[in-house]
Amino acid sequence: MFAVTGATGQLGRLVLAALLQRTAANQVVALVRDPAKAADLAGQGVAVRPFDYDAPERLVEPLAGVTRLLFISSDTPDQRIAQHRAVVDAAARAGVELIAYTSIIHADANPISLAESHRETERAIAASGVPYAILRNGWYNENYLIGAEAAIAHGALLGSTGDGGISGAARADYAEAAAVILTEPLAPNRVYELAGDEAFTLSDVAAALGEASGRTVEYRDLPESGYREALIGAGLPDGFAAALAEYSAKAAGGILADGSRTLSGLIGRPTETIRATVLRALVGASAAGAAR
Structure with a gap:
């Protein structure tokens, strides 16, 4: 099964829409802080499960049966590192087979302060032993x-x-790329500059x-x-x-x-x-x- 964290956010909803074009609704899990905001998704046959980055003790159970997880970064940068470590740990404990994480473009060299939490998360994912795809979104x-x-x-x-x-x-271009990376049999442990x-x-x-x-x-x-x-x-x-x-x-x-054009290559059309x-x-x- 495919799961998306932050599924009611702006990117998350677009990813779910792209996923539903590629797979059946009963193969998709929307992980959300407030399930009431995902009633429309449940109405489409998507499984909606509570998933709060700030409740690490309750993150493993919602990942039951999930094989491929799109981990959308937290919208609270000052708390992000602790939140992200909790999600990575839960994914490893739940037996998730692939973590696809939305990072920042050129995270390894990016001087913007926002990049540090992404670098730390990338390191945590690599150290977890779970196969991964790093989506360094521009x-x-x-x-x-x-x-x-x-x-x-x-x-x-x-x-x-x-x-x-x-x-x-x-944003829809990045969402479509995420759906491709989740559903296609691409080689794991890759970094995508998107x-x-x-x-x-x-x-x-x-x-x-x-x-x-x-x-x-x-x-x-x-x-x-x-x-x-x-x-x-x-x-x-x-x-x-x-x-x-x-x-x-x-x-x-x-x-x-x-200038790599990796994003358009994944989605099969110009951005x-x-x-x-x-x-x-x-x-x-x-x-x-x-x-x-």
Whole structure:
């Protein structure tokens, strides 16, 4: 059986949809913190089981019968290492035959602070003895939809990435790759650097926002400290603003770019461009609103 942790999250739901295109619902397990949020999945015949990263003593039983596990990383980076070790330990004790883990692009060399917990998790998985597939996901194109309305309103997209390339792809592209890796007889103990086919810059994101809105939007590059202060001024908590500014500044070196095209090779089609993602989200939303 195939199981997905965080199955009601944005990535998890897309993975389940892709899995259900490849296998029967009775072969799929949705592991979720709150089963009430997965009633629709249960209605499709998917087994829904409680799975809370913060309850390590209750993680083994929900993995009963699971042979291949997609382990989606926790959304609480400050607690992630302890949570992830608990999941890896439970998978080993439950006899899971493959752990596929969603890591970060170029985790071994990535200077972004977020990468450290991913490196630690990769090490824990390798040490567990359970066969594995490390899915080093690049940035999601959808990350750049956050704050899009403000950028359009002010005619400026802010950041600290300069001309650094970002090989992003749509979240659905990464989800489909995860479903392929879970269901295909691929060799275990492999690391997949997953990224979009073509790198883009934040100037390209600004251009796409301008095209979608019919307004002029320019990219305005700021020092990391200046971007952090701008985010705080926009109402973000200090810690979150500092993290976003750090990610943006360290991406200036190109660590989020990757030309391997491993992702499109897995899914058998080109990845979605940043322009396509922005137009799909913003123009599509505008058309839907006009139709109501």
